[in-house]
Amino acid sequence: MYLALKEIRKEKLRSGMIIAMIVLISYLIFILTSLALGLARENTDAIDSWGVQNVTLNANANVDMRQSLITKNQAGTLSDKEAYVGQASVVAKASSHERISSVFIGLDSDQFVAKTIKLTAGHSPQNNQQVVVDTAFQDAGYELGDTFKLNSNSTKYTIVGFTKNAKMNVAPVIYGNLSAWTTLKELSPGTIASAVVSKDIHYRASNTALKTYTTSTFINKMPGYSAQNLTFGLMIAFLMGISLIVIAVFLYILTMQKLPNYAVLRAQGIPSKVLVGATVSQSLLLVLSGLIISTLLTIATAVTMPSAVPMAFDIPILVVVGVGLMIMALIGGLIPVRSVLRVDPISVIGG
Numbered sequence: 001m002y003l004a005l006k007e008i009r010k011e012k013l014r015s016g017m018i019i020a021m022i023v024l025i026s027y028l029i030f031i032l033t034s035l036a037l038g039l040a041r042e043n044t045d046a047i048d049s050w051g052v053q054n055v056t057l058n059a060n061a062n063v064d065m066r067q068s069l070i071t072k073n074q075a076g077t078l079s080d081k082e083a084y085v086g087q088a089s090v091v092a093k094a095s096s097h098e099r100i101s102s103v104f105i106g107l108d109s110d111q112f113v114a115k116t117i118k119l120t121a122g123h124s125p126q127n128n129q130q131v132v133v134d135t136a137f138q139d140a141g142y143e144l145g146d147t148f149k150l151n152s153n154s155t156k157y158t159i160v161g162f163t164k165n166a167k168m169n170v171a172p173v174i175y176g177n178l179s180a181w182t183t184l185k186e187l188s189p190g191t192i193a194s195a196v197v198s199k200d201i202h203y204r205a206s207n208t209a210l211k212t213y214t215t216s217t218f219i220n221k222m223p224g225y226s227a228q229n230l231t232f233g234l235m236i237a238f239l240m241g242i243s244l245i246v247i248a249v250f251l252y253i254l255t256m257q258k259l260p261n262y263a264v265l266r267a268q269g270i271p272s273k274v275l276v277g278a279t280v281s282q283s284l285l286l287v288l289s290g291l292i293i294s295t296l297l298t299i300a301t302a303v304t305m306p307s308a309v310p311m312a313f314d315i316p317i318l319v320v321v322g323v324g325l326m327i328m329a330l331i332g333g334l335i336p337v338r339s340v341l342r343v344d345p346i347s348v349i350g351g
Contacts, residue, residue: 005134007026008119014254017287018247018250018286018288019290019293020289020290021246021250021290022243022247022287022289022290022291022294022325022329023243023290023294023297024248024294024323025239025243025290025291026143026243026290026291026294026322027234027294027297027298029239029240029243029321030294030295030318031298031301031311032221032232032235032236032239033232033307033317033321034298034302034311034312034313034314034318035043035186035234036228036229036232036233036236036295036312037234037291037311037312037313038075038175038309038310038311038312038319039170039228039232039310040225040228040229040312041165041167041312042167042170042272042310043167043168043169043219043221043222043224043225043228044168044222044225045165045166045167046103046105046166046167046168046219047168047215048115048176048230049117049118049165049166049314050083050113050116050197051199052113052118052197052198052199052215052279052327053198053199053200053201053203053214053215053311054197054198054200054201054203054207054213054215054218055195055196055197055212055213055214056070056075056195056196056197056203056204056205056210056211056212056213057070057194057210057211057213057218058070058074058209058210058211059208059210059211063213063217063218063221064221064222064223065085065087065194065195065218066087066089066194066229068194068195068318069187069191069194070084070191070192070193070194070195070196070210071190071191072096072192072212073190073207074205074210075103075192075193075196075205075207075210076205076206076207076214078196079112079200080111081112081198081199081203082104082111082114082196082197082198082199082200082202082203083109083111083112083113083114083157083196083197084108084111084178084179084192084193084195085104085105085106085107085113085170085193085194085195085196086104086105086106086107086181086182086193087103087104087105087181087187087194088103088104088181088184088185089101089102089103089104089152089171089192090102090103090104090108090151090174090184092137092147092148092149092174093148093149093150094142094146094147094149094263095144096141097141097146097148097215098140099115099294100136100137100140101171101187102133102152102171102172102173102174103168103169103171103172103173103174104173104174104176104181104184105168105173105174105175105176105181105182105214106176106178106179106180106181106182106184106193107176107177107178108177108178109124109125109177111188112199113197114175117132117163117166118163118164119132119161119163120135120162120163120164121144121161121162122144122159122160122161122162123160123161124160124161125160125161126160126175126178126184126262127154127174127177128154128155128177128179129158130157130158130160130176130177131157131158131159131160131161131174131176131179131180132159132160132161132162132163132174132176132205133159133161133162133166133173133174133175133214134162134163134164134165134166134172134173134174134177135162135163135164135165135166135174136167136172137159137162137172138162139307139308142159143159144156144159144160144161144206145158145159145160145161146159147159150174150184151184151240153183154322155180155186157174157176157180157185163175166339167172169222170310170323172219173339178192178193183248188261190337193220196210201214202236212258225233229275235276236321240324240328243325243328244272244328244331244332245332247283247328247329247332248286248331248332248335251279251282252335253337254282255279258271280330280334282331283329283330283332284326284329286329286331287325287326288326291325295318295322298313298318323343
């Protein structure tokens with residue numbers, strides 16, 4: 001460690017350049033990870049907030065709640081652990097505000113899903129013309145008491161409450177009554193919901209026209225969700241690989257330039273393990289310094305980032321990413337070790 005610190009102090013410019021490179025790579029990885037988490041959560045925030053274990057849909061809906069319709073006869077009798085959910089894609093329109101593409105979720109106020117919604121302001125809907133909306137509407141300038149129309153429907157809906165982190169398919173959710181959902185979809189009286197959700201992991205639909213899926217299966221089948229996560233995962237993996245290559249190349253060049261110094265130390269009787277420890281310690285110190293700076297930059301980004309940007313700064317996951325970069329640095333630091341171990345004092349000094 002002593003040799004590593006001394007080398008870093010002596011070679012300030014080179015060490016600074018390596019640290020700057022590590023800062024840029026790790027900051028980019030942190031931001032991409034946060035963006036991937038944010039986009040993933042904006043697909044599932046609403047579903048996650050319900051605390052459900054499985055979702056029952058029409059068997060012909062291709063695991064898509066938007067395409068699913070369930071009748072009361074098909075659903076049968078529900079316990080207090082099950083609830084109806086109606087989903088419809090809508091556009092909220094008001095003369096004094098911009099149009100917002102949203103997801104209307106119809107709920108039965110007596111069932112558990114409606115009771116789990118945590119409000120940041122206002123109250124729950126009391127009739128078919130009242131709705132609770134995601135705070136994205138608040139960010140767009142909507143306030144309690146404002147009204148809007150949905151799609152071509154002439155009914156005016158009044159905002160009576162706001163709820164945070166209520167998004168589905170990256171669109172803000174509008175919570176209303178099931179009967180309002182039926183009106184929006186222009187359905188026959190026999191249709192009761194798009195899905196039945198349950199807190200009981202063992203719940204299964206008894207009707208063959210319905211099929212029950214675990215929540216994770218349902219989420220993974222959401223349009224674009226798996227592809228989006230796979231894309232970001234590959235990008236992050238490639239960046240981790242690139243960081244390994246870049247760190248290894250820089251450290252190899254530094255090691256080769258210091259071979260005469262190592263040869264002198266070897267001639268003085270310094271054990272090889274000390275020189276190897278100095279090489280590895282130097283790489284870890286450089287990466288740790290870069291990670292600390294990039295972490296501070298990430299914190300500053302999290303504080304200043306507008307709420308409209310879908311980013312989620314999850315500390316445990318970012319810590320795992322940081323540890324991964326440290327492991328990459330350790331591997332990169334071990335690559336030039338072979339040259340240190342094979343250095344011949346006579347040939348290097350004599351040459």
